[in-house]
Amino acid sequence: MPNASDSSGADFVDSQVTFLYASQTGNAESISYNMYEEAAKRGFNARWHVLDDHEKFGFNEVQTAVFVVSTTGDGDPPDNSARFWRILRKATRGKSTAYSHLRYAILGLGDTNYSNFCNTAQRLDKQLLEAGATAFYPKGLADDGTGLEEVVESWIEGLWPALARVAQCAPCEVAEASGSSKADVVSAVSAGLAGLALDSNTSTSSSSSAHQPLVLDFRAMESLKAITGTPRVPSAVCEMVSVDGSAENTAPPLAKDLTCPPWYAALTDDSWDDTSLAPFLATLQSTTQLTSPEALKRTLLVELSLSGADHVRGSWQAGDSFNIYAPNDEVLVRGLLERLAVSAGEAHRPVALQKRDAAIELPTHLARFASAPASLFDILLWACDVCAAPRKQTLRALADHCAEVIDRDRLLFLSSRQGVAVFDELRRQAPTTLDLLHAFPSCHPPVERLLELLPPLAPRSYSICNAPTATTDSWRFAFNVVEYCIQVEGPDASSMLPLRRRGVCTPWLERLPCAQRILVAKRRNVSEFRMPAGPDQRPIIMVGPGTGVAPFIGFLEQRAQHLATAGVSPEAAPLMWLFFGCRSRQHDFLFSTQIEQWQSEGVLSRLSTCFSRDSLGGPKYVQHAMAQHEDELMDLLLTQNALLFVCGDAKGMGKDVNDALADMLCRYSSKHPEYFDVLADVDTKQLSKVQALQVLMRWSTERRYLRDLWA
Numbered sequence: 001m002p003n004a005s006d007s008s009g010a011d012f013v014d015s016q017v018t019f020l021y022a023s024q025t026g027n028a029e030s031i032s033y034n035m036y037e038e039a040a041k042r043g044f045n046a047r048w049h050v051l052d053d054h055e056k057f058g059f060n061e062v063q064t065a066v067f068v069v070s071t072t073g074d075g076d077p078p079d080n081s082a083r084f085w086r087i088l089r090k091a092t093r094g095k096s097t098a099y100s101h102l103r104y105a106i107l108g109l110g111d112t113n114y115s116n117f118c119n120t121a122q123r124l125d126k127q128l129l130e131a132g133a134t135a136f137y138p139k140g141l142a143d144d145g146t147g148l149e150e151v152v153e154s155w156i157e158g159l160w161p162a163l164a165r166v167a168q169c170a171p172c173e174v175a176e177a178s179g180s181s182k183a184d185v186v187s188a189v190s191a192g193l194a195g196l197a198l199d200s201n202t203s204t205s206s207s208s209s210a211h212q213p214l215v216l217d218f219r220a221m222e223s224l225k226a227i228t229g230t231p232r233v234p235s236a237v238c239e240m241v242s243v244d245g246s247a248e249n250t251a252p253p254l255a256k257d258l259t260c261p262p263w264y265a266a267l268t269d270d271s272w273d274d275t276s277l278a279p280f281l282a283t284l285q286s287t288t289q290l291t292s293p294e295a296l297k298r299t300l301l302v303e304l305s306l307s308g309a310d311h312v313r314g315s316w317q318a319g320d321s322f323n324i325y326a327p328n329d330e331v332l333v334r335g336l337l338e339r340l341a342v343s344a345g346e347a348h349r350p351v352a353l354q355k356r357d358a359a360i361e362l363p364t365h366l367a368r369f370a371s372a373p374a375s376l377f378d379i380l381l382w383a384c385d386v387c388a389a390p391r392k393q394t395l396r397a398l399a400d401h402c403a404e405v406i407d408r409d410r411l412l413f414l415s416s417r418q419g420v421a422v423f424d425e426l427r428r429q430a431p432t433t434l435d436l437l438h439a440f441p442s443c444h445p446p447v448e449r450l451l452e453l454l455p456p457l458a459p460r461s462y463s464i465c466n467a468p469t470a471t472t473d474s475w476r477f478a479f480n481v482v483e484y485c486i487q488v489e490g491p492d493a494s495s496m497l498p499l500r501r502r503g504v505c506t507p508w509l510e511r512l513p514c515a516q517r518i519l520v521a522k523r524r525n526v527s528e529f530r531m532p533a534g535p536d537q538r539p540i541i542m543v544g545p546g547t548g549v550a551p552f553i554g555f556l557e558q559r560a561q562h563l564a565t566a567g568v569s570p571e572a573a574p575l576m577w578l579f580f581g582c583r584s585r586q587h588d589f590l591f592s593t594q595i596e597q598w599q600s601e602g603v604l605s606r607l608s609t610c611f612s613r614d615s616l617g618g619p620k621y622v623q624h625a626m627a628q629h630e631d632e633l634m635d636l637l638l639t640q641n642a643l644l645f646v647c648g649d650a651k652g653m654g655k656d657v658n659d660a661l662a663d664m665l666c667r668y669s670s671k672h673p674e675y676f677d678v679l680a681d682v683d684t685k686q687l688s689k690v691q692a693l694q695v696l697m698r699w700s701t702e703r704r705y706l707r708d709l710w711a
C-alpha cells in the first residue's frame with residue numbers, strides 16, 4: 001500500500017494521475033478521455049481506464065484519481081461500473097481507512113429532469129469519503145437537461161491548478177493545451193456570415209431524402225468582433241487502414257434471417273462474470289398492435305422466442321428488462337457515406353481502425369476494429385450513434401474541416417459560449433449527423449475523424465411484460481413506435497416547417513418480419529424491481545401509465561400463476577393495486593381485456609384509471625388518481641409497509657409522481673403525526689417538502705419504493 005498523505009493531500013505529490021470513467025451512452029467516456037489527453041499534454045503522467053477494469057489498473061493502489069461518472073436508470077450507475085461498485089462496497093465495509101491513501105476529484109453527469117440528479121457521483125463521493133479518501137478538488141455536477149458544457153468546461157479549467165498541487169507535472173507548453181484555443185478567434189465575423197441558415201432539401205438524390213433541413217438563426221453573430229470560448233479540439237486518434245477483402249478475419253456474410261452486427265459472435269463470447277447477461281440471438285415470433293388505428297401513438301407488443309438460450313433460462317423474472325442491439329437506419333447510413341464521398345465499393349471493403357500512436361486510446365466502441373476489421377458501412381450501421389444529440393466538441397472539431405469560412409465560423413459559433421442559444425435550438429431540432437453535414441455543405445471531415453467523434457450506438461432497453469413459467473420460452477415487451485415532428489419556424493417566420501424525427505430501435509423493430517433473429521441480452525436488475533418472493537405479504541401498489549404498465553402485466557401473470565398453482569384464494573393473497581393512465585380508454589388502454597379479466601378474477605385487487613383526453617371529469621394523470629386515494633395509499637405505505645412500484649417516463653411522469661407523493665406525505669403528516677419521527681414545521685405540525693422527499697429517498701434505499709424509469 002502506498003504512503004498516505006495528510007488529510008489535505010497537499011504534502012504528498014504523486015507521480016501519476018488515473019482518469020476513470022463510468023458511462024452509459026458515451027458522454028462521460030469522451031469527456032474523461034479528453035481530460036486525460038489534455039493532462040498528458042500538460043505534462044502529467046496520466047492513464048485512463050473504465051471503472052470496471054479496476055483489477056487491470058489496480059484501483060486499490062491508485063493515489064490520485066479523477067472520476068467522470070454519469071447516472072442512468074433511476075439514479076443507477078452505468079453498466080460498465082457494476083464490478084467496480086462491488087469491490088468498492090467490499091473494500092469499504094466497516095473500514096473507515098480503506099482508501100485513506102486516495103485523493104480524488106469527481107465530475108458527475110446527470111440530468112435535473114430525473115429525480116436522482118447525479119446520484120452516481122454523489123454516492124461515489126460519499127463512499128470514498130467514508131472510506132477515508134480525500135477530495136482534492138470540489139465535485140462538479142453537470143446537467144444534461146440544460147447542457148453539460150457550462151459546468152464541464154469551468155470544472156476542467158479549475159481542475160488543472162488543483163491537480164498540480166497533488167500530482168507531478170513536467171514543464172510543458174500549457175498554453176497550447178488550454179481550453180479555448182487562440183485559433184478559435186474568428187478573424188472577421190461579418191454580416192455576410194450571419195443570417196438564417198436553411199438547408200433546402202430540394203434535391204431528390206437518395207442521400208437528400210434521408211436528411212431533413214435545419215433552420216438556425218445566426219444573426220447573433222453580427223455583433224461579434226470575435227468568437228471566443230470554444231471547447232478544445234479533441235485530438236485525432238484513429239487511423240483507417242484498408243484490409244484486403246479476402247483477409248481471413250473479415251466477418252462472413254450474415255444469414256438472411258440474422259439482423260445483428262457481423263461481429264456478434266465476439267460479443268456473445270466475451271467473458272461475462274454473470275453468464276446470464278451474455279447477449280444471444282432471439283427470434284421474433286409475433287408483433288401485435290395494442291392501440292387502435294385512431295390512437296395518437298402506435299404501441300406494439302412483440303414476442304421473442306428464447307429457444308436455445310439455455311444460459312438465460314431460469315435466470316429471469318417478471319420485472320426484469322433486456323437490451324436490444326438495433327442498427328441505425330440503413331438509408332441514413334447510405335446517405336452519410338454518400339455525403340462523405342465514400343463509394344459503395346469502399347463502403348463495403350473491410351478496414352481496420354488503428355491508434356495513431358501507441359500513447360493514445362481508441363474510444364471503447366471502436367477499439368474492436370483494431371484487430372477485427374469491418375466495413376465502414378457496418379461500423380456506421382452498428383457501432384456509432386448517427387442520431388445522437390450534437391456535442392459542442394464535435395461541432396468544434398467539424399469546423400476545422402470546412403472549406404468555406406461561413407460554415408467554419410458558424411460551427412465555431414455553435415460550439416462557443418456566445419452561441420449557446422443557437423446551440424440549444426440546434427439540439428431542439430434533434431439533427432442526425434447527416435442533417436448536420438448538409439447544413440454545413442463545405443464541411444468534409446475524413447471518415448475516420450467522424451467515426452471517432454460520434455458516440456457509441458448503445459443498445460436499447462425494454463421491460464419484459466410476461467412472467468416465466470415451466471413452459472414459456474419467450475419474452476414479450478411493449479413499446480411506442482418513436483416517430484414525431486418538431487415544429488420549426490420557417491425562413492419567412494410566418495410558416496412552420498415540420499421536421500420528421502424517428503427513434504433508432506422502434507421503427508426498425510416494427511419493420512422486422514417474423515422469424516428474424518436479433519441480438520438481445522438480459523439486463524442486471526440493479527434496483528431489484530421485482531415481485532416480493534415467498535411468504536412476503538406486503539401489499540403491492542403499481543403505477544404504470546402507457547407502456548409503463550408492461551412489467552406489471554408480468555407481475556399480474558406471476559400472481560395469477562401463483563394463485564392457480566398454490567390453490568390460494570385471491571382474497572387471501574396480498575393486495576395488488578394498479579394505477580394506469582393513457583390518453584383515451586377507447587384507443588390506447590393497453591392490455592385492457594387482460595387487466596379487466598384479472599380484476600374480475602380477483603388477481604388484481606384494485607384498478608384506478610385515468611384518461612387524459614377523455615374529458616369525463618375524472619383524474620387526468622396517474623398522480624391525480626393517486627391523490628384521490630391519498631388516505632388509503634398513505635395508510636398502506638405507512639402502516640402496512642406496502643411496496644410501491646413506478647414504471648414509465650422518467651422526465652414527466654416519474655418526477656410528477658414523486659412530487660405528488662411528497663405532497664401527500666406532507667398533508668398526511670398533519671393528520672397522523674404519530675407516523676413521523678420529526679415534523680419540521682412547529683406551526684403547521686407537518687413534514688416539510690424536503691423531509692417528505694427524504695422519506696421517499698429512504699423508502700427507495702430500503703427497496704420499498706422501486707422505480708423503473710426511462711428517458
Ligand SMILES: Cc1cc2nc3c(=O)[nH]c(=O)nc-3n(C[C@H](O)[C@H](O)[C@H](O)COP(=O)(O)O)c2cc1C
Nearest residue numbers: 023024025026027028070071073075110111117118
Ligand atoms: C435512460 C436514462 C436514465 C437517466 N437517469 C438519470 C438519473 O436517474 N439521474 C440523473 O441525474 N441523470 C440521469 N440521466 C441523464 C444522464 O446521466 C446524462 O444524460 C449523461 O450525460 C449521460 O452520460 P453518459 O453518456 O456518459 O452515460 C439518464 C439518462 C438516460 C438516457
